[in-house]
Amino acid sequence: MTSLLSLRSSILGDAGVSNQLVDATLAALRDQRPELGITERNLGTAPIPHFGTDAVAAMGGDPRNPAQADALALSDQLIAELKASDVLLIGAPLYNFGIASSLKSWFDHVMRAGETFSYSEAGPKGLLTGKRSIIVTTRGGSYAEGAAREMDSVVPHLRTMLNFIGITDQSFVVVDRLAFGPEAKAASVAAAQVALAGLLGLRLNEAA
Template identity: 50%
Template sequence: MGSILVIKSSAGGAASVSNKLVDQLVARLQAERPELKVVERDLDREPVPHLSSATMAGIGRPAPETEAAKPTRALSDALVAELQEAEILVIGAPMYNFGIASTLKSWFDHVLRAGVTFQYGPNGPEGLVAAKPVIVIETRGGAYSEGPAAVLDSQEPHLRTMLGFMGLRDVDFVRVEKLAMAAQEQIAAAVERIGALRPGALAKAA
């Protein structure tokens, strides 16, 4: 059975806007594709370990060299398997200090593995993850998609780069900005955009 892989990275708890919008999106995806199971990773509740000498011993080499490194490799293998098996990938990505949450970066650190999710060919890096629609819910307190603050946005370019490196280039970004200024209006607009995701990720997944 295929799946919808859901990655949440908000540190906002019950008040998280990105988590609420992700839940609404997933409910719509399930209505469209009831045969797909939902696999969720909430990185706030169950964080993936950050990079360290210990984690690198498990994921940074062809094979773990010590017993202590084997659990890290097992986790990385499980995360990669979830990504490869998914038919749709949904990521909730709030902006923190102009970039993504460190917990989300840690998830990428565990799935971006040479020879597993990407490789270097004669023409440069090649993605090894099966093509699939990706929907990213980006929430931001300010406005960074245009204007003078756009140069401060390292969130979306970073996500595009890491996803593209694995071969995932069919990405829809739902930007929800100005939440510190006009939250309710922006959330309402985001809900409308999620409802209008066609002929985008929903159609491509059908």
């Protein structure tokens, strides 16, 4: 691993647990892997514009006006950041059973034919093979079992989009029960810290 792209999508800023876990992980990486190149995007505080008519038109051919040119330039930049990374680290809280709209917008701009996927007679093919993704997904309740399992669209949605662009190496760190009281929250966060440290080969005392 030589480069990492980090995406935060919590709207809660420093109070967001997914942001806290991503921030702590990046701090540990900078301390223990100073040679690692890290690119960060905080989609909660600096959201990507939602995919609109100008973006759609720009992806289909040469931009015809400044707005389309800007949309294409943004897509180019986001794709370049993704292509340059070996690892994609995503903070993805669950909002109303799905991902934040800002994170969906990021995917809308990077899921681009000819750049991150292609079409063939055999169907679509992801072009970003060989990359790793680690997704920290937080939620106040628990959606692991029973009928509630069907209400969590975060994991299947992200898995589908990542698979589509060729990032099939996926590790999901699910941090649940955050609204079940201080003890349950602390236990969930501690378990997530252990999982993240293991996935990235970090010393736990410095990843916490």
